[in-house]
Amino acid sequence: MIVTVVGVGLIGGSMAIALKEHGIAKKVIGVDASKNHLNEAKQLGLIDESGTLSYAIKKSDLIVVAIPVDAATKVIPRILDRVTTQVVMDVGSTKRQILEAIADHPKRSRFVGSHPMWGTEYSGPKAAQKGAFKGKVTVISDRDKSDSDAIEMVENIYRAFEMKIVYMDATDHDLHTAYISHISHITSFALANTVLEKEKEKNAIFDLASAGFESTVRLAKSNPTMWLQIFMQNRENILDVLKEHISQLKKFETYIKKGDEKELKHLMEQANKIRKILK
Amino acid sequence: MIVTVVGVGLIGGSMAIALKEHGIAKKVIGVDASKNHLNEAKQLGLIDESGTLSYAIKKSDLIVVAIPVDAATKVIPRILDRVTTQVVMDVGSTKRQILEAIADHPKRSRFVGSHPMWGTEYSGPKAAQKGAFKGKVTVISDRDKSDSDAIEMVENIYRAFEMKIVYMDATDHDLHTAYISHISHITSFALANTVLEKEKEKNAIFDLASAGFESTVRLAKSNPTMWLQIFMQNRENILDVLKEHISQLKKFETYIKKGDEKELKHLMEQANKIRKILK
Numbered sequence: 001m002i003v004t005v006v007g008v009g010l011i012g013g014s015m016a017i018a019l020k021e022h023g024i025a026k027k028v029i030g031v032d033a034s035k036n037h038l039n040e041a042k043q044l045g046l047i048d049e050s051g052t053l054s055y056a057i058k059k060s061d062l063i064v065v066a067i068p069v070d071a072a073t074k075v076i077p078r079i080l081d082r083v084t085t086q087v088v089m090d091v092g093s094t095k096r097q098i099l100e101a102i103a104d105h106p107k108r109s110r111f112v113g114s115h116p117m118w119g120t121e122y123s124g125p126k127a128a129q130k131g132a133f134k135g136k137v138t139v140i141s142d143r144d145k146s147d148s149d150a151i152e153m154v155e156n157i158y159r160a161f162e163m164k165i166v167y168m169d170a171t172d173h174d175l176h177t178a179y180i181s182h183i184s185h186i187t188s189f190a191l192a193n194t195v196l197e198k199e200k201e202k203n204a205i206f207d208l209a210s211a212g213f214e215s216t217v218r219l220a221k222s223n224p225t226m227w228l229q230i231f232m233q234n235r236e237n238i239l240d241v242l243k244e245h246i247s248q249l250k251k252f253e254t255y256i257k258k259g260d261e262k263e264l265k266h267l268m269e270q271a272n273k274i275r276k277i278l279k
Numbered sequence: 280m281i282v283t284v285v286g287v288g289l290i291g292g293s294m295a296i297a298l299k300e301h302g303i304a305k306k307v308i309g310v311d312a313s314k315n316h317l318n319e320a321k322q323l324g325l326i327d328e329s330g331t332l333s334y335a336i337k338k339s340d341l342i343v344v345a346i347p348v349d350a351a352t353k354v355i356p357r358i359l360d361r362v363t364t365q366v367v368m369d370v371g372s373t374k375r376q377i378l379e380a381i382a383d384h385p386k387r388s389r390f391v392g393s394h395p396m397w398g399t400e401y402s403g404p405k406a407a408q409k410g411a412f413k414g415k416v417t418v419i420s421d422r423d424k425s426d427s428d429a430i431e432m433v434e435n436i437y438r439a440f441e442m443k444i445v446y447m448d449a450t451d452h453d454l455h456t457a458y459i460s461h462i463s464h465i466t467s468f469a470l471a472n473t474v475l476e477k478e479k480e481k482n483a484i485f486d487l488a489s490a491g492f493e494s495t496v497r498l499a500k501s502n503p504t505m506w507l508q509i510f511m512q513n514r515e516n517i518l519d520v521l522k523e524h525i526s527q528l529k530k531f532e533t534y535i536k537k538g539d540e541k542e543l544k545h546l547m548e549q550a551n552k553i554r555k556i557l558k
């Protein structure tokens with residue numbers, strides 16, 4: 001089939017690679033607000049051609065929307081306006097606002113909301129990776145609101161990518177990702193700012209930065225535009241987790257200040273329980 | 280030469296492997312408060328024999344102290360009491376209190392304070408790794424207080440391990456590691472507790488936990504006893520960074536609450552500057 005990828009960046013580009021690799025897309029058409037990104041995507045072989053949104057929709061069997069979530073919320077209704085039998089899917093990190101924006105659209109059932117749980121701290125076409133999604137989890141939201149042929153197409157794609165499909169309504173998705181993904185980004189951004197603020201001796205950071213520092217701070221390199229839109233769309237859940245996180249940090253502060261070794265050790269033993277969940 | 284490793288865990292065990300691998304130690308004697316760990320270390324081939332501290336000191340050319348920093352502060356003076364021409368080195372994550380504890384010891388100059396910047400979230404002999412230190416940074420503290428033959432022995436060991444040696448006095452070391460290492464552990468422990476507190480649906484964590492979550496929360500699996508002692512020994516520096524970190528998180532909270540996209544984006548763009556420092 002012919003696939004349009006709207007947004008030829010990290011995720012869109014990686015989707016294009018995987019769709020070709022698994023023989024799902026014969027041709028990929030790229031649509032992007034950035035001419036530079038389109039040129040890069042062509043040079044990297046991510047897409048075969050580029051074109052306007054309406055040209056691309058007409059030519060395609062599937063349209064994959066891989067742009068920041070605020071933009072997606074605006075663009076998806078416009079895509080559905082032009083759709084006949086095509087399938088439209090998104091890959092955004094929030095689901096509630098996107099699905100609400102099209103709740104009453106006459107072509108709602110041609111849309112499948114999804115969120116493949118993969119990403120890196122890099123962005124743009126050059127950040128796209130081969131084999132990105134293999135073995136990862138993907139969420140499909142509000143499955144019952146989509147036509148069965150549309151769901152089937154999206155499921156077959158994710159299965160071909162060897163992803164584990166989890167079904168979750170948009171509200172649950174946004175709640176869980178606040179804990180599992182969004183808060184990690186905030187702590188990482190804040191940790192980078194902490195270190196940059198306090199540690200004027202850049203050489204000391206450079207010399208001493210260990211693997212532990214690198215892993216907790218890595219996400220601070222992430223794209224501000226993309227994450228701004230996620231934070232805005234998932235505001236309430238994120239504020240709730242952030243409040244809890246600040247209160248957990250204050251417990252550490254209090255017990256370190258007091259020198260309360262017993263309580264401090266207890267906090268860490270509690271935290272160790274994350275072992276049961278992570279490998 | 281014959282080397283004693285006091286504390287045959289993650290770091291001591293990895294040191295034993297490297298000392299043998301590079302032909303520096305002909306024999307490694309293990310000393311540990313835990314009989315189980317000594318047996319494990321023997322079975323894993325990390326050590327050749329075990330014995331009491333005084334037996335091991337007598338037999339050895341070098342004594343490597345690789346136990347939690349509070350214990351090290353107590354044990355190192357006792358080791359120096361028994362030393363004649365041997366060299367004693369430590370590998371602890373804090374330096375000031377350890378060096379203060381032996382400042383007036385008649386054998387002070389036989390001691391070299393060091394901190395190889397490597398570790399994982401695991402502990403015990405089974406966590407020891409081959410090639411652990413290669414390419415990493417190691418700090419040698421207060422070099423001028425050690426005999427030149429002692430410094431030379433320790434430098435040669437770290438050079439054989441292909442580590443980059445950085446010289447830093449104990450006070451600077453403890454300040455910088457508070458930013459570069461200790462705070463990352465606190466945020467990770469606190470993040471794990473946040474998620475465990477709020478996210479009762481363990482299956483959702485398990486299903487959705489992405490690479491980003493795993494990397495920010497990985498350190499929460501770290502050993503509470505070891506980190507308790509580091510937090511206590513580096514209390515003032517850590518409280519200073521922690522205060523700054525909480526205030527940085529509150530900025531995110533405020534701007535997300537207000538929906539102030541401009542300031543929020545600015546915070547993330549600032550954080551992106553960590554790119555210049557990390558690869």
